[in-house]
Amino acid sequence: MKRLLLLLFFVVMFVTLSDRSVYADENLTIDGLENFNNKEFPIKTDLSKINFTEGLTLYDFEGDEFNLSNLLVDYSKVNINKHGTYNIDYYFLDSDNNKHVLETINIKMIDSIAPQASVKEILLNLNQQVDLKNYISVSDDSGLPVNVEYITNVDVTKVGFYFVNYIVSDAGGNYTTVKTKVIVSNYVEIDHEAPTFSHIREEITISQGHDETKALEIYKSGVQAYDGEVEITDQIEVVTNNVDRFNVGFYIITYYVSDAAGNVSVANTKVIVVDDDVDYPVIIGPHQVDITINTTPNFRNFVTAMDEICGDLTDEITFQNNVDLNNFGEYYITYQVEDYSGNQAEKSIRVVVKDNVKPTITVPNTLQVNIGSDLDLKTHIKVTDNYDQEIDYIYDASKLNLTTVGTYVITVQAIDQAGNIENEMFFVNVYDDSRPDVLYEDPIILGSLVAAGVSLVVILVSSIFSKSRRRRYR
Ligand SMILES: [Ca+2]
Ligand SMILES: [Ca+2]
Ligand SMILES: [Ca+2]
Ligand SMILES: [Ca+2]
Numbered sequence: 001m002k003r004l005l006l007l008l009f010f011v012v013m014f015v016t017l018s019d020r021s022v023y024a025d026e027n028l029t030i031d032g033l034e035n036f037n038n039k040e041f042p043i044k045t046d047l048s049k050i051n052f053t054e055g056l057t058l059y060d061f062e063g064d065e066f067n068l069s070n071l072l073v074d075y076s077k078v079n080i081n082k083h084g085t086y087n088i089d090y091y092f093l094d095s096d097n098n099k100h101v102l103e104t105i106n107i108k109m110i111d112s113i114a115p116q117a118s119v120k121e122i123l124l125n126l127n128q129q130v131d132l133k134n135y136i137s138v139s140d141d142s143g144l145p146v147n148v149e150y151i152t153n154v155d156v157t158k159v160g161f162y163f164v165n166y167i168v169s170d171a172g173g174n175y176t177t178v179k180t181k182v183i184v185s186n187y188v189e190i191d192h193e194a195p196t197f198s199h200i201r202e203e204i205t206i207s208q209g210h211d212e213t214k215a216l217e218i219y220k221s222g223v224q225a226y227d228g229e230v231e232i233t234d235q236i237e238v239v240t241n242n243v244d245r246f247n248v249g250f251y252i253i254t255y256y257v258s259d260a261a262g263n264v265s266v267a268n269t270k271v272i273v274v275d276d277d278v279d280y281p282v283i284i285g286p287h288q289v290d291i292t293i294n295t296t297p298n299f300r301n302f303v304t305a306m307d308e309i310c311g312d313l314t315d316e317i318t319f320q321n322n323v324d325l326n327n328f329g330e331y332y333i334t335y336q337v338e339d340y341s342g343n344q345a346e347k348s349i350r351v352v353v354k355d356n357v358k359p360t361i362t363v364p365n366t367l368q369v370n371i372g373s374d375l376d377l378k379t380h381i382k383v384t385d386n387y388d389q390e391i392d393y394i395y396d397a398s399k400l401n402l403t404t405v406g407t408y409v410i411t412v413q414a415i416d417q418a419g420n421i422e423n424e425m426f427f428v429n430v431y432d433d434s435r436p437d438v439l440y441e442d443p444i445i446l447g448s449l450v451a452a453g454v455s456l457v458v459i460l461v462s463s464i465f466s467k468s469r470r471r472r473y474r
Contacts, residue, residue: 027061030071030090030103037105042112043083043142043172047075052088074099075107081142083111083172111172115140117148119166119180126186127156132164136178140170154182191261195227195235200255203270207277209340210245211311219253222269227259240271246340248273277341281307283317285335288350292357293387294326302349305337313337323351355387355418363412366427371405375428383414391416397428405432 032055041047052073058066070092078086085108091101119136133148140146152164162182169175201222206215216238224233236257243251251271258264285303299321305313316337323331331351338344362382369375383393393414400408412424 028066028092028102029059031057031059033090033103033105036088036107038085038108040108040110041080043081043109045080045109047078047080052090071102074101078107078109080109081144082109083142083170084109111140111142111170111174113141113170113172114174114176115146115168115170117166117168117176117178119164119178121180122164122182124154124156124182124184126159126184128184129156132182135164135180136166136168138168142170142172144171146170152182154184156184159184159186191227191259191263193228193259194263194265195225195232195257195259197223197225197255197257197265197267199224200267200269203272204253205272205274206245207309207341208246208248208273208275209277209307209310210273211307211309212245214309214311215243215245216240219271223255223267225255225257225265227263232257232259243271243273245273248275275341277307277309277339277343279308279339280343281305281310281313281337281339281345283335283337283345283347285347285349288352290352290354290356291323291325293328293353293355296325299323299333299351302333303335303347305335305345307339307343309341310339313339323353325353327353328355329353355385355416355420357386357416358420358422359383359385359388359391359393359414359416361393361412361414361422361424363410363424363426366407366429368429368431369402371430371432372403375400375402377410377428380426381412383412385414385416387418388416400428402430405430405435 035055036052041050052075053068053071056068056071058068058071060066072091072093074089074091075086078088085106087104088107089101090103090105091099093099115138117136117138122132122135124130132150132152132154136148136150138146138148147169148166149169150164150166152162154162154164160183162184163179164182165177165179167175167177199222204219204222206218210218219238219240220233220236223236224231225236226232236255239254239256243253249272251273252268253271255267255269256264283303283305289297289302291297299319300314300317303314303317305317307313317335318337319333319335321333323333329352331353332348333351334346334348336344336346360383362384364380367375367380377395377397381393381395383391385391391414393412395410395412397408397410400410406429408428408430410426410428412426414422414424
């Protein structure tokens with residue numbers, strides 16, 4: 001029964017309203033809108049909490065008051081964040097839910113709070129191209145972007161102090177100005193930070209007698225150095241003069257490293273010299289050496305010595321020498337060397353003292369002999385030897401004909417007792433002093449004259465060429 005009554009009530013209401021709405025569509029008037037037209041609201045105002053019908057009166061065509069609750073307000077075109085003037089519509093809905101706008105008025109959203117802006121001192125490198133707008137921080141109560149303009153006297157092409165003045169404005173025309181200094185410089189960051197060591201080994205062990213270069217490598221392998229992020233391990237210097245590599249003990253070494261700006265760092269670490277070398281050195285040399293009799297070689301020069309730990313031990317080599325340098329024979333030299341841990345090496349070399357030097361034959365270049373003369377060739381040939389007091393030689397003069405003008409070759413061969421052979425040759429030129437012109441038929445003399453002439457021509461030609469070439473390229 002109650003439900004039926006409620007339904008009846010709604011039907012009655014609907015019929016009544018629809019009649020009156022259609023009826024009112026062209027005839028309703030609103031009174032009091034001037035209170036809202038051009039009304040200003042601060043931005044961010046929640047318009048849903050504003051009663052836009054407060055104080056209004058709605059009349060029908062007959063001038064009777066009409067129920068105000070039928071009057072609706074559309075303010076959906078208003079951006080409450082943005083300063084500006086916006087339309088709002090007063091309307092009602094007919095029975096078909098069609099919107100009927102009765103009046104449109106303006107309201108204004110007012111941004112009255114200036115933006116906030118801050119800027120720090122600006123450091124620029126010479127010729128650095130920048131947008132100065134990127135250096136300022138801004139915000140506005142509207143939450144909307146603001147307008148940034150600036151005035152500046154900055155010239156990035158010249159080192160100097162400048163100013164920039166920013167003007168930051170919002171849509172409401174509120175503005176803030178901020179000013180800052182601009183420094184244009186040949187800015188080079190000065191390095192005040194000393195380098196740092198890392199991975200320093202607490203102690204480093206080296207073997208007694210360790211080679212200096214190798215020991216240094218070991219010391220350096222015990223540390224790294226950085227300047228900031230940059231590794232500068234290869235710049236480390238090691239001061240080792242406290243270390244006695246030849247004596248077992250504890251020592252301190254000092255690492256130094258400096259960066260490019262000259263900041264220095266120093267660190268120490270312990271070095272322990274131990275006697276732990278068990279490997280023998282090696283003596284390197286030939287199996288046999290031939291020595292010329294009556295000479296005095298340096299037997300040291302025949303061998304070198306190396307040790308895995310101690311490096312080059314050549315200077316430490318000792319040897320026994322019973323070689324008789326004045327007598328032919330076969331001898332042995334025994335070389336010995338010891339590393340700093342007492343590991344010994346020995347090597348014997350056979351030394352043969354012998355005559356291994358050829359005789360020396362001294363002859364003239366060319367003998368000039370008048371036709372028909374006697375000639376004792378032996379008086380022109382001298383043969384000596386490093387060892388033999390007397391030495392045999394043979395010569396071949398079989399082609400020589402002293403009765404015929406011409407040039408003849410004489411060959412000489414000498415052999416010492418040890419069997420070393422030397423060969424030599426010279427010319428005998430048989431001339432006829434009653435016919436000096438014949439001299440020029442001598443093929444050797446003629447040949448050398450031609451050769452001299454050719455080389456003269458070559459010199460002349462090449463000097464002409466080099467002159468003309470120089471001129472051309474100058
Ligand atoms: Ca503002
Ligand atoms: Ca540094
Ligand atoms: Ca050794
Ligand atoms: Ca000889």
